[in-house]
């Protein structure tokens with residue numbers, strides 16, 4: 386068992402800064418050793434969280450540091466695959482934010498590099514570490530619902546990201562839907578055999594001109610014949626929302642934690658409660674738990690629960706959903722997932 390896992394963070398924006406804070410202050414057995422971001426201020430701000438941490442604008446300097454055991458990749462989606470390859474070649478264990486890549490050849494090259502070097506790879510599907518989703522999976526896997534027949538999953542962001550962010554993220558299917566796709570696989574333990582998606586650009590300024598959608602409905606046929614329906618929107622006036630329902634013969638299980646504080650005010654004008662408004666609030670515990678799991682796996686030489694193959698499987702479905710929307714027809718998964 387390794388006493389301290391020394392970690393470098395690559396990309397120190399919203400989530401990279403959050404992960405840096407978790408490493409510096411909350412995860413036993415982890416040490417924030419270095420932060421790389423082309424924006425020097427972002428690198429400095431995150432590195433300042435730990436007295437010993439270095440800041441650099443060049444991730445290659447971080448990867449060349451022999452004292453670093455593992456990296457957290459929290460840079461834009463279009464950098465993930467190449468950074469996984471570089472980090473594995475440098476012998477660093479990798480925690481990579483979703484998605485694994487923006488296309489399958491890059492994903493496969495990254496996975497091949499991981500497998501050749503023998504490092505560990507965990508993909509950032511934090512819902513798998515959320516207490517509610519874990520409980521729901523347990524209920525389903527214990528057979529308490531009987532056979533799962535229908536899953537309904539919804540993700541809504543408070544407001545859309547910038548077009549600049551969209552250009553690097555690959556858009557709604559690779560960036561947002563991918564969480565729901567992984568969630569369906571995680572909850573049901575089933576693989577999808579067909580995907581059918583439709584989508585619109587309802588409000589994203591400049592989105593239509595560049596082919597970015599902000600509203601989508603994706604349906605999946607699972608291997609048992611069960612169905613899943615996923616709705617995504619990049620705008621919700623009331624805040625951030627993730628809500629999931631799985632229905633079976635004996636009942637249903639739902640996951641959705643909408644309130645920030647649990648406080649509800651009752652008055653003559655009705656009932657009022659607050660609402661979660663940011664993913665960092667909704668998934669605070671899950672982000673911490675997924676990172677703690679990764680550190681523990683590196684320290685004790687175990688394989689992480691969420692694998693590169695899970696990252697690839699969700700990516701296959703996300704890419705297929707985007708293609709189904711473009712071509713206006715349902716598509717089968719078989720062919721698309723071939724290596």
Ligand SMILES: NC(=O)c1ccc[n+]([C@@H]2O[C@H](COP(=O)([O-])OP(=O)(O)OC[C@H]3O[C@@H](n4cnc5c(N)ncnc54)[C@H](O)[C@@H]3O)[C@@H](O)[C@H]2O)c1
Pocket residue numbers: 395396397398399400401421422423424427444458459460461462464482483484509510511560664
């Ligand atoms: N799991 C989740 O719920 C979740 C939530 C938010 C973001 N994410 C993922 O985390 C990643 C970052 O998202 P964000 O919201 O923090 O974005 P962000 O735009 O806030 O931050 C990205 C940071 O990466 C830096 N960067 C750009 N190119 C880089 C490069 N080549 N190498 C290193 N750093 C680089 C930028 O300067 C910026 O500081 C994305 O992949 C996103 O999909 C996941």
